Amino acid sequence: xxxxxxxxxxxxxxxxxxxxxxxxxxxxxxxxxxxxxxxxxxxxxxxxxxxxxxxxxxxxxxxxxxxxxxxxxxxxxxxxxxxxxxxxxxxxxxxx
Amino acid sequence: xxxxxxxxxxxxxxxxxxxxxxxxxxxxxxxxxxxxxxxxxxxxxxxxxxxxxxxxxxxxxxxxxxxxxxxxxxxxxxxxxxxxxxxxxxxxxxxx
Amino acid sequence: xxxxxxxxxxxxxxxxxxxxxxxxxxxxxxxxxxxxxxxxxxxxxxxxxxxxxxxxxxxxxxxxxxxxxxxxxxxxxxxxxxxxxxxxxxxxxxxx
Amino acid sequence: xxxxxxxxxxxxxxxxxxxxxxxxxxxxxxxxxxxxxxxxxxxxxxxxxxxxxxxxxxxxxxxxxxxxxxxxxxxxxxxxxxxxxxxxxxxxxxxx
Numbered sequence: 370x371x372x373x374x375x376x377x378x379x380x381x382x383x384x385x386x387x388x389x390x391x392x393x394x395x396x397x398x399x400x401x402x403x404x405x406x407x408x409x410x411x412x413x414x415x416x417x418x419x420x421x422x423x424x425x426x427x428x429x430x431x432x433x434x435x436x437x438x439x440x441x442x443x444x445x446x447x448x449x450x451x452x453x454x455x456x457x458x459x460x461x462x463x464x465x
Numbered sequence: 466x467x468x469x470x471x472x473x474x475x476x477x478x479x480x481x482x483x484x485x486x487x488x489x490x491x492x493x494x495x496x497x498x499x500x501x502x503x504x505x506x507x508x509x510x511x512x513x514x515x516x517x518x519x520x521x522x523x524x525x526x527x528x529x530x531x532x533x534x535x536x537x538x539x540x541x542x543x544x545x546x547x548x549x550x551x552x553x554x555x556x557x558x559x560x561x
Numbered sequence: 562x563x564x565x566x567x568x569x570x571x572x573x574x575x576x577x578x579x580x581x582x583x584x585x586x587x588x589x590x591x592x593x594x595x596x597x598x599x600x601x602x603x604x605x606x607x608x609x610x611x612x613x614x615x616x617x618x619x620x621x622x623x624x625x626x627x628x629x630x631x632x633x634x635x636x637x638x639x640x641x642x643x644x645x646x647x648x649x650x651x652x653x654x655x656x657x
Numbered sequence: 658x659x660x661x662x663x664x665x666x667x668x669x670x671x672x673x674x675x676x677x678x679x680x681x682x683x684x685x686x687x688x689x690x691x692x693x694x695x696x697x698x699x700x701x702x703x704x705x706x707x708x709x710x711x712x713x714x715x716x717x718x719x720x721x722x723x724x725x726x727x728x729x730x731x732x733x734x735x736x737x738x739x740x741x742x743x744x745x746x747x748x749x750x751x752x753x
Contacts, residue, residue: 382499382502385499386496386499386500389492389495389496389499390496392492393489393492393493393496396485396488396489396492397489399485400482400485400486400489403478403481403482403485404482406478409526409527409529409530409534409555410530410551410552410554410555412526413523413526413527413530413555413558413559414555414558416519416522416523416526416559417523417555417558417559419519420516420519420520420523420559423512423515423516423519424516424752424753426512427509427512427513427516427752428745428748428749428752430505430508430509430512431505431509431745431748432741432745433505434505434506434509435723435727435741435744435745436737436738436741438505439723440737443731443732444731449724449728450724453720453723453724455506456506456723457716457719457720457723458506459505459506459509459510459513460716460719460748460751461716462509462510462513463509463512463513463516463748463752464657464712464715464716464751464752465656465657465712520656520657523656524649524652524653524656527649527652528645528649531627531631531645531648531649532641532642532645535627535631536641539635539636540635545628545632546628549624549627549628552627553620553623553624553627556620556623556652556655557620559652559656560616560619560620560655560656560753561616561752561753574691577691578688578691578692581684581687581688581691582688584684585681585684585685585688588677588680588681588684589681591677592674592677592678592681595670595673595674595677596674601718601719601721601722601726601747602722602743602744602746602747604718605715605718605719605722605747605750605751606747606750608711608714608715608718608751609715609747609750609751611711612708612711612712612715612751615704615707615708615711616708618704619701619704619705619708622697622700622701622704623697623701625697626697626698626701630697647698648698650698651697651698651701651702651705654701654702654705655701655704655705655708
């Protein structure tokens with residue numbers, strides 16, 4: 370856990386929350402489909418929708434990180450290198 | 466919504482439910498991290514974990530579909546073609 | 562290396578070859594862009610195009626495998642299980 | 658086509674070339690496998706290897722772009738915004 374005063378996503382925090390609440394609802398909906406023995410292909414379609422929504426949230430966080438957190442590193446080459454390394458770790462995990 | 470008597474995942478339904486309940490908890494945890502203004506990179510790591518867990522559920526559903534649903538199509542070429550088409554649609558959405 | 566008399570992709574072999582030849586050309590084009598010091602973002606766009614083309618080839622192979630190879634397993638539960646396992650390994654690697 | 662004096666990947670240009678030459682060889686190897694009617698699953702494994710190698714090249718380019726190109730935008734908020742937009746477009750295509 371890092372202690373940074375400004376979150377890159379602060380400006381869009383409400384949008385981020387709404388999206389995550391919707392994804393939580395999607396995952397609950399998938400559980401309900403399983404409970405009701407719905408057809409695998411229909412369940413898979415809902416999983417793909419939840420994954421696309423999570424990807425969108427992740428890309429929004431990466432964008433906010435580059436725009437708002439990394440901007441603070443102007444002139445501090447060591448900190449910038451560190452943050453670029455963190456960013457690449459995160460992007461690498463998303464790319465899979 | 467299709468009406469098929471046997472779900473491919475029925476045998477593993479409890480495991481599937483447990484996994485989806487855990488993913489719901491992960492998404493709730495991500496919302497909490499956002500509420501607490503946690504560092505973007507840490508939030509991204511949790512999103513990647515939830516995505517990996519959803520992928521695992523999806524692959525389990527594909528496996529169950531091939532093993533249990535498609536097996537019923539033995540000798541029915543038309544139905545097999547239809548199910549292969551559905552399967553490929555689902556796999557294509559997962560591959561992205 | 563397995564010895565199976567019928568390839569799932571045999572029917573579409575020419576299309577498959579043409580696609581792969583085109584991808585080889587795309588990769589050569591990317592090398593040329595690097596030689597010419599082209600802008601990273603433009604190079605990345607071409608890499609994404611080559612990846613999309615490889616994905617399409619891979620999905621075509623999966624489709625052919627299910628339609629043509631797995632059909633031979635009718636009534637042979639052990640062989641079907643084995644081929645489903647192979648298929649899931651391949652799909653899992655594509656999903657990443 | 659953009660006209661930027663410094664490529665982010667210049668320092669690693671030789672490594673990048675070697676990797677792309679190897680990927681070109683992988684794609685040619687896949688064509689040979691198809692010509693020889695090799696088993697679909699074995700072909701799919703080689704496609705997954707080529708995709709992983711392309712992903713690695715792409716992540717290296719993103720890293721170089723952030724470290725070397727975007728560093729030039731210090732103090733130029735408009736240009737930084739533009740480059741972040743380009744970067745996110747590229748990352749979004751990789752994430753799929």
